[in-house]
Amino acid sequence: MLKSVKGIYRDGQVVLLETPADVPEGKVIVTFLAESGLVELQSRGIDRQQAGDLRVRLSRFTEDWEQPEMDVYDDL
Template sequence: MMQTVRGIYKDGRVEFINSPPADVDQIPVLITFLVDEHGQEVDLQKQGIGPENAMDLRNRLKCFADDWERPEMDAYDKL
């Protein structure tokens, strides 16, 4: 099952904005912090990315996540 639920990270916990799936007791999740390198929230709407576009992009790019998270990829952050 894949479902996106909005929330806010506060004091080490995630508070849901939307209700989580009712039939789920425990499930692995991915948390994406929507801030830029300066800690400013990224406004996806200003970037021309609507909710449907964001979900589509997230689903299509998730196959690259393991590579992006490798420590040696940090070198590209400095370019």
């Protein structure tokens, strides 16, 4: 089973921001995330026009995504 927890890399060490439940020991892979949180769409073959179209189509779901009961999916 894979489990993800947030952490910060500082001074050569990874500091976990959460304690993983039911994981006494295990191997890990550390992936460094971009600070901005932005996805480089061009590197994924999506141009400006396609990105604009995608933004419009996904904006229709914003109201649903922001419902409090949707928070349950943030941990998946």
